[in-house]
Amino acid sequence: MKRYFVKELIHRSIKFRGIKLIRKVALFTVLIATIGFMVACKKAPEKPPVTSKQQDINGKVVDNTDGTNIFKNLSDTIKEDIKNGGTSLKIDAKVQVPKTSKVSVVTVKPDGIDQARVDKIIDTFMKGKQLYKPNELMTKKGIQDYITLMNAYSLPNNENDEIKKSDGDPIDPVAIGGSTKARLTKQVEPGASTMYQKEAQELLSKAPESPERKAAAKTLENVDESDLKSNGKTYKGFHGKSLNVVVDSGKGYDEELYTSTSNSLKSSMARIINHDSTQVYKFHEYTGSSARGMKMSLEEVKKLAQDTLNSIGIADLKLTEINLATLMPLTKEDDPNKMNQAYGLWFTRDVAGVPTTLDLAEEKLQNDESYGYERLFMLIDDTGVIEFHWQSPAKVTGTISSDAEIKPFNDIMEVFKKQFFIRYAQSGKNNENTTYDINRITFGMMRVNVKGKEDEFTMVPVWDFFGSKTSKDGKVDHTYNSFMTINAIDGSIIDRTQGY
Known part of the structure; x- marks a missing residue:
């Protein structure tokens, strides 16, 4: 399982849609979920x-x-x-x-992320920039970044950390309470880390120096996936619209937008990743202390977040929780207690003055389609919004x-x-x-x-x-x-x- 996961991250020539991973992970989550007393x-x-x-x-x-x-x-x-x-x-x-x-x-009922909302997201985060299709082949820098991450996860302080993939498929950003949807942890097989390093080094010698650019449009595309068969069961494929585009950040990495909405509107999300893949954050409860290494105050961060929501036209979600996010050490020389921090802000639906409680549980698949709970997350540092994740928009009926x-x-x-x-x-x-x-x-x-x-x-x-x-x-x-x-x-x- 681990080998398959890492190889997928490296072999970008294998077409791998984010939607499929979301569904596969959701299916796995259902299999291990414990049904509570009713x-x-x-x-x-x-x-x-x-x-x-x-x-x-x-x-x-x-x-x-x-x-x-x-x-x-x-x-x-x-x-x-x-x-x-x-x-x-x-x-x-x-x-x-x-x-x-x-x-x-x-x-309430599912509202989805339609083309009008996608246009506003692009105007908010990527306005005036050329859109490109994501690269199917990783560059030398991309592979080297994953080598760096594998080395980092062998460090004593990082062995058991749960993480999110920085340039992979969307998952809940905060690894607190319960299982998150993707992990890159210490290797359990003897010699496994060395094996992956060897595979990565072989690919590194053949990888291109710079990405191959293919212009992309901002129009949502129709997706009709075939059914997925696993353990004698058949799970229906995704049917809806999606868009996956990147822009050159000018900082050595691409800023990426991924969004998808099923025909039923239940499986619906949009995410922006605007930082290097080696920037992996650990999230903690906010207890009042300022984010280490940041010049922006928390009030300025809140204003930027609210301005972002206003720009996209999101008026019914309110700030519910604040996290401190600390960068993961990448080398032995990095002091975990001195790594720079950022603010993580959670927004949930406000119903006549009563906020929706933030709980990271996910609803079980129903009729072969999951319906995640509505929430929105932003990760902000001095450069601005570096992560944006919005799932399951709804509207009051x-x-x-x-x-x-x-x-x-x-x-x-x-x-x-x-x-x-x-x-x-x-x-x-x-x-x-x-x-x-x-x-x-x-x-x-x-x-x-x-x-x-x-x-x-x-x-x-x-x-x-x-x-x-x-x-x-x-x-x-x-x-x-x-x-x-x-x-x-x-x-x-x-x-x-x-x-x-």
């Missing part, structure tokens, strides 16, 4: 439901006719320790709630309630504590002790499936519980991978990988 039985609401066509939703959503301030008298922090067998649940969490006394429940009643927070906590041990308790299995630390409890919105309607979805308010897990295998960060998502309307458990 609560099936719900008490019928005492108040009449809001009239709506979504019968499974309106049976739960009722108007907050009392006009109660939903977050009144809610504590800023929650502390509690509970033990069950070999499992310890330690809650020392900040409670994050929006500054609003009303919660709206709205319906209706309002079920502009002021929905939600369950009291104490009721939500009781559900969490009870269901947590049903899902995670080890019961002393193999004498293994596992500790779950909850340090953040967040109220926000989440997209869920509308029962019986494949192309209709609802944004509902939810409570999420974030933190970390510590066991004999070490510590696993769950900063953006919720341990549990609870529907604030009725207290049911939502499985983010299932979408309901």
Whole structure:
């Protein structure tokens, strides 16, 4: 698997569309996903439901006719320790709630990235520059960059790092909490690193000095892929529109745009990469410190990001999270504690003052097509926006309630504590002790499936519980991978990988 991955990165003569990798990776993610516990039985609401066509939703959503301030008298922090067998649940969490006394429940549907949006993206990032087709053969510099990366990943500080490919197929940029979609880790086979180095050196001697340039248009192209057969199963190919173009950055690398949208609009994304492939970042939570080596202030970074959204015409996504991104050391001489940093900014949908909670879980494939959760990421340093990734744009189609009643927070906590041990308790299995630390409890919105309607979805308010897990295998960060998502309307458990 590793050898195949590295050779694909080097052998650019093999045509390899980003769409295919996205689908293959998504399929693999589904195979290893764990299905969470679901609560099936719900008490019928005492108040009449809001009239709506979504019968499974309106049976739960009722108007907050009392006009109660939903977050009144809610504590800023929650502390509690509970033990069950070999499992310890330690809650020392900040409670994050929006500054609003009303919660709206709205319906949404996939919106896609059409030609008009592609034109705006190109005008924003590549205006006035000649567009070219991506090179099928890597140059000497490109191959040397990958040799540099392979050497870098053999360094002690980098052996276990999860990464994103700088010039490859689009993946979630932040490697925090849960599995990301691509890794380039330490070789597990004896002598493997040497073998890949040898292959790369052979290619290096034959590689061209400079890229072969072929002019490209900015028009989206139709894509109709054949089905993919794997392990006796058939997965439908991608059908939709895509565009992959580059421009010469003038800095020794190409700035690349890749975008694709399926005919259903569900599988939809656009990404810009505008930095050298050897620039690999590690992402961390932002705790208030400035990005090392940057002259731009965080406020200037926020303004640039907002100006970028305005230029593309994105008005319904708001800044949700900020990360610090640190460059990965490439040589033994590079001090990990002195590497330059950048800011990573996450944007999610805002529903009448309540932001969509950032969670990097991906919805399971449904009917052979995945539908990722809507979010937008920008990585910014002093040169500007060096990465832009926008996936699953949506649009609001209706309002079920502009002021929905939600369950009291104490009721939500009781559900969490009870269901947590049903899902995670080890019961002393193999004498293994596992500790779950909850340090953040967040109220926000989440997209869920509308029962019986494949192309209709609802944004509902939810409570999420974030933190970390510590066991004999070490510590696993769950900063953006919720341990549990609870529907604030009725207290049911939502499985983010299932979408309901």
